[in-house]
Amino acid sequence: MSLVSRPVAWLTASAVVLAIAATLLVVRLSSVTPVSDAGGRASLYDFSAPSLEGTSTRLASWRGQVALVVNVASECGLAYQYPGLESVYRRFRDQGFVVLAFPSNDFWQEPNDEAGIRQVCATRGVSFPVFGRSHVRGRDRSDIYGFLAGTGETPIWNFAKYLVGRDGRPRAFFGSLIDPSAPEVTAAIESALAEAVPAGPKGPSPD
Numbered sequence: 001m002s003l004v005s006r007p008v009a010w011l012t013a014s015a016v017v018l019a020i021a022a023t024l025l026v027v028r029l030s031s032v033t034p035v036s037d038a039g040g041r042a043s044l045y046d047f048s049a050p051s052l053e054g055t056s057t058r059l060a061s062w063r064g065q066v067a068l069v070v071n072v073a074s075e076c077g078l079a080y081q082y083p084g085l086e087s088v089y090r091r092f093r094d095q096g097f098v099v100l101a102f103p104s105n106d107f108w109q110e111p112n113d114e115a116g117i118r119q120v121c122a123t124r125g126v127s128f129p130v131f132g133r134s135h136v137r138g139r140d141r142s143d144i145y146g147f148l149a150g151t152g153e154t155p156i157w158n159f160a161k162y163l164v165g166r167d168g169r170p171r172a173f174f175g176s177l178i179d180p181s182a183p184e185v186t187a188a189i190e191s192a193l194a195e196a197v198p199a200g201p202k203g204p205s206p207d
Helices: 005-024 077-095 114-123 143-151 183-193
Strands: 048-050 056-058 066-072 097-103 161-164 170-174
Touching: 066 077, 066 143, 066 183, 077 097, 077 183, 143 170, 161 183, 170 183
Parallel strands: 066 097
Antiparallel strands: 048 056, 066 161, 161 170
């Protein structure tokens, strides 16, 4: 192989790798089959999660709202998405929308403890709910991510996004490279917000 052809071959191989990565991270907007965990819970809002203060928080506090569930990591190169998440949260929160962030070290980029995560979020101007560290994949994943995995989608990197409807069931999945302010995300949020608020309890429900 000549010296001229070697860079061309390297660039071609790199293009193939990037194409594969793009395919793996493509946005999924197809309808999602309702899922439930072993305990029979069929809504995201039937679960609880540890807070950054170490207490248990019931997601029922957001029952009836549309949620964007994101696995975040402070030292990930995609942490530039924090401002985008904050922006979309501020844009739609008065319409019944919330971003729910779950820090995870599953991809080795969230080494901070809860105090460190609070500091990072304060520095970045985050005002949406951020929970304590948890696992989002594998045998030790949290019940919440076990429930979300029933869609057939699991995070393959940080900042993967599930859009959950007012009924607590997943509506769409967006790969890590999809920016929170992307048109397809905005359109999906607006569509979910247009759905009627389901009848049922508004306050916390038993675990």
